[in-house]
Amino acid sequence: MLGIIADDFTGASDIASFLVENGLRTIQMNGVPKSALNDEVDAIVISLKSRSNPVDEAIAHSLSALEWLKQNGCTQFYFKYCSTFDSTEKGNIGPVTDALMSALETDFTVVTPALPINGRTIFNGYLFVGDVLLSESGMRNHPIIPMKDANLVRLMDAQSQGKTGLVAYADVIQGAERVKARFAELKTQGYKYAVVDAVDNAQLTVLAEAVADFKLVTGGSGLGAYMAAYRSGGQKGTNAFVPSKGKTVVLSGSCSVMTNSQVNAYKQQAPSYFLEAEKAINNPNYVEEIYQWVIENLDGDLAPIVYATVPPEKLKEIQTQFGSDKASHAIEGTFAKLAEKLQAAGVTNFITAGGETSSIVVQQLGFSGFHIGKQIAPGVPWLRAVEKPIFLALKSGNFGKEDFFSYAQGMYQ
Numbered sequence: 001m002l003g004i005i006a007d008d009f010t011g012a013s014d015i016a017s018f019l020v021e022n023g024l025r026t027i028q029m030n031g032v033p034k035s036a037l038n039d040e041v042d043a044i045v046i047s048l049k050s051r052s053n054p055v056d057e058a059i060a061h062s063l064s065a066l067e068w069l070k071q072n073g074c075t076q077f078y079f080k081y082c083s084t085f086d087s088t089e090k091g092n093i094g095p096v097t098d099a100l101m102s103a104l105e106t107d108f109t110v111v112t113p114a115l116p117i118n119g120r121t122i123f124n125g126y127l128f129v130g131d132v133l134l135s136e137s138g139m140r141n142h143p144i145i146p147m148k149d150a151n152l153v154r155l156m157d158a159q160s161q162g163k164t165g166l167v168a169y170a171d172v173i174q175g176a177e178r179v180k181a182r183f184a185e186l187k188t189q190g191y192k193y194a195v196v197d198a199v200d201n202a203q204l205t206v207l208a209e210a211v212a213d214f215k216l217v218t219g220g221s222g223l224g225a226y227m228a229a230y231r232s233g234g235q236k237g238t239n240a241f242v243p244s245k246g247k248t249v250v251l252s253g254s255c256s257v258m259t260n261s262q263v264n265a266y267k268q269q270a271p272s273y274f275l276e277a278e279k280a281i282n283n284p285n286y287v288e289e290i291y292q293w294v295i296e297n298l299d300g301d302l303a304p305i306v307y308a309t310v311p312p313e314k315l316k317e318i319q320t321q322f323g324s325d326k327a328s329h330a331i332e333g334t335f336a337k338l339a340e341k342l343q344a345a346g347v348t349n350f351i352t353a354g355g356e357t358s359s360i361v362v363q364q365l366g367f368s369g370f371h372i373g374k375q376i377a378p379g380v381p382w383l384r385a386v387e388k389p390i391f392l393a394l395k396s397g398n399f400g401k402e403d404f405f406s407y408a409q410g411m412y413q
C-alpha cells in the first residue's frame with residue numbers, strides 16, 4: 001500500500017484525486033487518525049497543515065503520520081508538497097524529508113514538484129509556472145511564502161542536511177534505466193536527493209518506473225499520479241460522485257493570481273462579502289456579522305462568497321499595517337469559526353480556496369477523513385466527509401479556471 005503525507009489539505013485532495021483517477025482506491029484522512037483504518041484501500045493520504053508551521057512541529061506531525069501509515073500496512077511512502085514548492089530557503093520540505101529518510105533508513109530520494117497538466121514543469125532544476133520561472137510568477141507575492149528563487153537544487157540545499165544533485169532532461173528522456181544509473185552515480189558522489197527534470201508527463205512516466213522500489217519519494221501530485229498508474233497497470237478509477245444540490249458557501253482566503261480572477265468573475269454573478277483583516281483582528285463580533293449575512297443569502301441560484309482575496313498591492317498595504325502573521329491568523333480564524341457555525345446551521349457544501357484556508361476550515365469542521373469524488377478541475381476533486389454527507393471542494397490557490405466557483409456548483413445532481 002502507498003502512504004502519502006501531504007503538507008496541506010488542498011494538496012492532499014489534489015494527490016488523492018489523481019491516485020483515484022489512476023486506479024488506486026484511496027482515502028484521505030484529516031490529520032493522523034487515532035484508530036486503525038477499516039476500509040480496504042490501495043493508498044492512504046494523510047493531510048497535515050505542516051507547510052508553514054514551526055519546523056519542529058512539522059517534523060513531529062510528519063513522523064507520527066509515517067508511523068501510523070506503517071502500522072496500517074503501507075510499505076512505500078510519498079511526501080506530497082506543492083507544485084510551486086511553496087517553501088523558501090527556511091522552509092520545511094528539507095527538514096521533513098531528512099526526518100522521513102532517517103526514520104525509513106533510506107539514503108536517497110527525489111524532489112519533483114512538476115505537475116505539467118497545471119503548467120508546473122522543471123528544466124535544468126528550475127521550476128516554471130506556465131511560461132515563466134516560479135520566481136517571476138504570482139508566487140513571488142505569496143502572503144506567507146513568497147517564492148523569490150526558482151532553482152530547486154539551491155532551495156533544497158539551503159533547507160536540508162544533505163547535498164542535492166540533478167537528473168537533467170537529457171538523461172530522463174533516455175528512460176528509467178538511465179535515470180536509475182544517474183541515481184547510482186549521484187549516490188556515489190555523496191548526493192542525498194535528486195531534483196529530476198520533467199517538462200511533460202512522459203518524463204513523469206519514466207520517473208515513476210525509476211522510483212518504483214524507493215522507500216520514500218517526494219514531490220507534487222504529478223509524480224504521484226504516474227506512480228499510481230505504474231502500480232495499477234494503467235487502470236482508471238471509478239469513484240466519481242458529485243454532491244447533491246444543497247446549501248452551499250464559498251470561502252476564499254487565497255490571494256493567488258488565479259483566485260483573484262475567480263473571485264472577480266464570481267462576484268459579478270453571486271452575493272459577495274469582503275472579509276476585512278482589520279475587523280478580523282479587532283471586532284469580536286465579526287464572525288457573527290458575516291454569519292448573519294451568509295444566512296440571509298443562502299437561497300439564491302449561486303452560493304454566497306466570503307472572500308479575503310486581494311491583489312498584491314492591497315495585500316502589501318494590509319500586511320504593512322497589521323503584520324502578515326497577525327493578519328493571516330485573524331483571517332484564517334474567522335473563516336474557521338464561520339465554517340463551523342454554517343455547518344451547524346445546515347450548510348452541506350463548502351467550496352474553499354487556498355491551502356492554509358482550506359486546511360484550517362477542515363480542521364475546524366472536525367471530519368476524520370474524506371472519500372474522493374469527481375474532479376472539478378485537475379487536482380480539485382469533490383470530497384465527501386466520512387462521517388456524513390457533507391461535501392467539500394478544497395481549491396488550491398492557483399488551480400481551476402476563471403469560472404471555477406460556478407462550475408463546481410453546476411456539477412450538483
Ligand SMILES: Nc1ncnc2c1ncn2[C@@H]1O[C@H](COP(=O)(O)OP(=O)(O)O)[C@@H](O)[C@H]1O
Nearest residue numbers: 143254256308327328331332354355356357397
Ligand atoms: N486580505 C488579506 N490580508 C492579509 N492576509 C490575507 C488576506 N487574504 C488572505 N490572507 C492570508 O493569506 C494566506 C493565503 O494562503 P492560502 O490559503 O494557502 O492560499 P494559497 O493557496 O493561495 O497559498 C492565508 O494565511 C490567508 O489568511
Ligand SMILES: O=C(O)[C@@H](O)C(=O)COP(=O)(O)O
Nearest residue numbers: 011014082083354355396397
Ligand atoms: O501541488 C499543488 O499545487 C497543490 O496541491 C498545492 O499544494 C497548492 O497549495 P496552495 O496553493 O497553498 O493551495
